[in-house]
Structure formats: C-alpha cells, structure tokens
Amino acid sequence: MARINCLKMETPKKVDEIFVLLKESRVEEAFNYIKSDKLTKIDCVDDHGTTPLQYAAFRGHEDICRLLISKGADVNAKTQDQGYSALMFAAIANKVNIVSLLLDNNADTEYTNVIGRTAAQMASFVNSNESVNIINSYISKESLEYYTECHSIDEKEPKLPRGECVDELHKLLINSSNYSPCRIIKCIKLSKNNTLMNNAEKIIRTLNAFSIKAWKNDSQDCPNDILSFKLHYYKYLFEYLLGQKSRLNKKLESSDASSDEISQKLFELCLKQLVSEEEISLDGEKFKHRVFEEKFLRESIRQHPYKEQSALTKQMVTILAKAPIGGYPSALHVINSCLNGQRFNEFFDSSEKGEKKILECATCYSKNANAKICTHCKKVAYCDQFCQKVHWSIHKEIKA
Secondary structure (H helix, E strand, O other): OHHHHOOOOOOOOOOOOHHHHHHOOOHHHHHHHHHOOOOOOOOOOOOOOOOHHHHHHHHOOHHHHHHHHHOOOOOOOOOOOOOOOHHHHHHHOOOHHHHHHHHHOOOOOOOOOOOOOOHHHHHHHOOOHHHHHHHHOOOOHHHHHHHHOOOOOOOOOOOOOOOHHHHHHHHHHHOOOOOOHHHHHHHHHOOHHHHHHHOHHHHHHHHHHHHHHHHHOOOOOOOOHHHHHHHHHHHHHHHHHHHHHHHHHHHOOOOOOOHHHHHHHHHHHHHHHHHOOEEEEEOOEEEEEOHHHHHHHHHHHHOOOOOOOOHHHHHHHHHHHOOOOOOOOOHHHHHHHHHHOOHHHOOOOOOOOOOOOOEEEOOOOOEEOOOEEOOOOOOOEEOOHHHHHHHHHHHHHHHO
16 A cells, blocks of 8 residues: 555645646646646656656556656656655556657666555566566667677677667567467568568577576566567567578579568568468368467477477467467467566457447458458458458458
8 A cells, every 4th residue: 555655745835736736636737737838847856756657557547647747757756765666656556658758768777665665566466467568678779789899709799780670679579469470471571671580590599698697687586587588589580580580591692682672572472471371270261370470479388498498388389289270379469468568468359339340351350449340341451451461361361
C-alpha cells in the first residue's frame, strides 16, 4: 500500500495547480493548463517531491505524459521522497504504453529507489508482469554503441559500424511488440540504404555478444533471459537471411544481376517461403497452415544456447511440446506472449458499439486499426501494399 500512499496529496496553496487537476482527474483541463505554459516549472513538485510527469505516469494519462516530455520534463527526475522515478510509477501501475513511451525517451532502467529496487523489480513485486517484460527486453541505443568500439586487444575492429547501422538496428530492435518473422524481415528490407542487410554479418556478431552479455547480466543477481532470447531470436533471423543470400548468390553467380536485384529477390524468396501454406490434418479436419513458418519458429527456440538453463525457454518448449503444428498455441503466439507478457492475450477484433475494429494483417500479423480489408473476399486485411503483395500468391488461390 506504500506505493499508493506516496502519491497521496494534501495540495497546499504553494503547490502548483496542476496537482489539483490531476488528483481530481480533470484530464482535459490539466492538458490545456500544461499546453498553455501555466506551470510554474515543468518539473515542479508536490509535498512529496512528485513531478507532474510522475503523477501522470501513475494515473495512465498518456497524452499528458507526451506533452510534458515534449516540453522538456525530466524523465529521470529524482525528487520524489521515496526515490520513485516516472518509470517506476508507470510500471507499478502497469501502464504499458507509458512504460514504452518513457523508455523511448531514455528512462533509466537501472536507477534504484530508497530501498534499492529498480523499476522492473518494483513492477515484479506487484505482479505487473507485462511492464516487467517490456523493461527487461528494452534496448537502449547506448547499449548498441558499446559494440562500435574495441574492448580487448584481440579485437582488430569493432563489431558494429557507427552511425546509420546503429540507428537502423536500434529502430528494428525496439519496435518489437510483434515478433512475426515476416514483419521483422519487412523492416530489415525497408531499412535506410539497405544498411541492415549490408551489415548482416557484423550485426550477427553483435547480437550474439549482446545476448551472452544479457544472460550473464553482471548488474543483476540473475540472468535477463527475456533480453537474451530476444537478441538470439533476431540473430537467428539474420542468419536465415544470410544463409538464403549465400545460396542465392551461388545460383545467380553466372547472371548479370546487380546487388540490388539480388537483394530484392532475397526478400521475395524468404517472405514467400514464410507465408507458404501446406495442407495438414488435425483432429480429423484438413486445412492449410504455414508449416514452414511454424517449424522455423520452433527451431529458433531450440537453438537458444541457454535453453537448458533459461526458465523462459523451458516454458516455451513445454507449451509447444503439447501443441501440434496447426494447433493452439502457435510458436509465434508463444514467443509473443513470453516476450510481451499478457499483451497478446487481448482480443483486438472488438465489435463493441462505437469502437474502431482493429484488424490483423494476414502477412505479418500486425494489429492495425488502419489495415485495409481485401475488397474481393472481405475476409482478410493487410497493413499496407507490401504485405498484400507478399501474400498475394497464397490469397489468390483462396479467392479463386
């Protein structure tokens, strides 16, 4: 109960009016008050040292948090009398969107409060498991920049190039609520100047070293198996692309295909392979299923180097051992659930009156309120033309 008491406010006269508005849940008034620059200071505090951003994070006012950050609020303010940060307040209340927002704005995940606990540890104590998973799997740009320098006399060059490669890799790794291989490969393809694929070998070495470091997790008492598996999973996808590229290069070595043309064929080949369907039989019923993708994802779990020690990997293996290919849950559902907590247990296809239906892309499984339904069959949706084109070879047979 102490976590709630620390936000209890007496609202004396000297405290900024913003705390009255937030305490009374007058959200629109609070938003306009901040927008109109009426705050005495962007990081003004109440009697307990709590800032407006910390209070809004605990209450789940995402728009107010975004506004405060845009106006320069200190994401890592340490004024609260129990040493709570905005990230701690959001994580304890399990406000996952705000947790992600704060992380994207460089919230310190290692900072500890007066009892020596991090945001993830505080969230774990109150069973805010989704917030714990988001924090533990978050990757800062600084952690990637570590690999742009040599750290031993045996290293002749850094594992990762500076600049654009770090930027694009960081963008790929933090945009990860959906671990569909099609979605990730699509993001790799669309990276600026094809920098991710051009540096695939270096990225594989970096992800491998980073995954090992996350497992050892010297700053904590136990391995960060969520982050370790996540990095391994991305490494596995890059290895798949690199392997397919090597085979494609041998096949086309006598042709005049340019590197750009080979790259285009590579992504087309891999995505087509992942969305391909085979007819299977389960419980006396025959239907088509993405068998290659399912086996591919199960193999990614089996190849985790710490599968015997990792509680997370053991959990995934145990669940999938009871689920036949084509049955429930799929490997993608298990990976998403384990890396994102309860997020993927929600049902997005809501039919509540007045709510906008959120559809799932038939190619990459992304949830998107702006997805477009196929005008012919009215049964499947795509998040963009890229995904529609990838899935067309499969979908045209269904429509026929």
